Amino acid sequence: MRYDRASALLCALSVGVGMFGIMDLSHGTTWQRGLVEVVIGLVSGVFLVRRQLTRAEPLLPIDLLRIPLFRLSIMTSVFSFCAQLLAFIAIPFYVQDMLGRSEVMTGLLMTPWPLMVMIAAPIAGRLSDHFPAGLLGGIGLGCYALGLGLTALLPAHPENWDICWRLGICGAGFGLFQAPNNRAILGSAPRHRSGGANGMLGMARLTGQTLGATLCATVFKLFPHHGQMPVAMGLACLLAVIGMTISLLRLRLPGSVPNTVKS
Template identity: 75%
Template sequence: MSDTTIAYDGLPNPQRRWAVLAVALGLVMAVLDGAIANVALPTIARSVHVTPNESVSIINAYQIAVIVLLLPCASLGEIYGYKRSFLIGVAVFTVASLGCAMSTTLDQLTLARVLQGCGAAGQMSVSGALVRFAYPRAMLGRGLSINALVVAGSTAAAPSIASAILAVAHWEWLFAINVPLGLLCLVVAMRTLPQTPLSSIRFDVISAVLCGLTFGLGITGILGLTHGHHLLRASVELVVGLVAGVLLVRRQLSRREPLLPIDLLRIPLFRLSIMTSVFSFAAQMLAFVSLPFFVQDTLGRSEVMTGLLMTPWPLLVMMAAPISGRLSDRYPAGLLGGIGLAVYAIGLGLTALLSSHVSDAGLCWRLAICGAGFGLFQSPNNRAILGSAPRSRSGGANGMLGMARLTGQTLGATLAALVFALYPANQMTVALGIACLLAIIGTGLSLLRLRAPDPTRAATRA
């Protein structure tokens, strides 16, 4: 299994399987560490002697680092190669995980988490692009469905894995376990990932700085306003972020291959798919934030039981993603995504109408509908985003795919906080009602894609 320069349509087997395994291992580590620390936060806070409020920086440091660096890392991947970017990302993530495990203070752990986020951005920004080069065009949907399966499975397994590790070891092992996984990922990736064509453009440092200011200050400002802490500082951060965003967009309009891929947004299928993704993930985050409060405060279930009751959602995503991935190689993303989001909206609507006397089974089958609809939508949508962009712009397309997910999740979390503040008596009903509306809008946007040219289908037919 040697390095392969793509001069044909995809990698041969078994190299393709090993290459996808390497990408999957990287995604598992990045996604798990984005969620696994949530479960252990109280334990970590007690260990490093900080308040629960202060310990939140452990979570935010990782998420903000990923958001700020996702697009710059995607651009670097196009310039220096997706394989190189992935390897550096995994290496940084592995070293940072060891740093997290060895931390004894909040400051040390937060800095290590920032470095972890840098590594995660490096590998996540090019994972979809690597899958695109590993798989033949006619099989791209099933390749991307593996990514969706890995993300959903890691998300679902995070609470259980965290609980299992904490039951037999200290919290440091939540991060130390990444070291052998990271080394294994590096060995497999070096031997099997494809060498991809390089872009001739130079890295735009000014755009990268503006991108960091836009998303970093914008998101921290939104979080500050939402939680009502340091309102003046949060307002200044938000204003500076908006100004940086305007300057960023103006700068990108004049560039041939912009860091913020505005050029790709001119492609109707790409633009509609990005918008659909934002609405779908905003709806998902609204549900994920509001449901645990309903299950624990209204239904009176324990934290462990809450995790079990919410498992049908990611479990059905895992089951539906491979099926929809194969279907997306034969049917338009607009049709599959529209059907999936319609089912998703029905599940959210049925969940919004729940009473305080609902049984566990009654909650589970409604969440299963949500997961099945979301799983049917996700793989075809990812295929449309990556497949509608030119191959030379796969890094930018993959960066925008990640940004759409993170933007939607941030929007959903912000809306959930506003709902909690304005409707404390029936917050779950209102939050899921809004989520249902967002899914309906996403359905409409997805169906509009049936009128947009689909270069992936044209390439497959050719």
């Protein structure tokens, strides 16, 4: 298969230039250039999608989104990772700038999130043999949204423990969601398209993270210093709730329940 240079260029323009445009608009210093970049990104994205739909071996396998379970799982992933990076950027700024904690303490306070992901992910992997991804993802993202919402409601002068247990809830919810969702993405695609499905999984993750970082920059620009944390975490909570809703919609699809599900 020959390397599709035209598709690669369109992908770079749609994602790279488009995201730079959003960041320029959010900073408000060069809005004219930002607007042009956003338009270039959108137009390039349209041409990229049209080109990929006509190719037998697409660089970006958009055609897999025609599979309902695959499409909903990808959307769930985008919203969840968008909420994750929005929180991951906002929390350290809040802990250091507003609460005056050191860099080392900031890292320690963030530790419960990945620690709980590490604990919950293997458990979720086993549960995904018996329960549908839509249910596990919905429960996990509900827990995730709860943790984000509680973090948005932190008191003005929280103790370290107040931060730790809230981020632990976030991590537990994210860990419960991620493994079943990844399995649904890879399992819903045809076996001979597993490579393309894996690429779409990575694209969903990076798209969500990029959007989350852009949204965080926008919040930091638009809101005063003391209001950045609750707004950012509240927005992350909303994104997680949207992801939870999309995840639960998968329960209405035929074939979304594993064959090994217990009656």
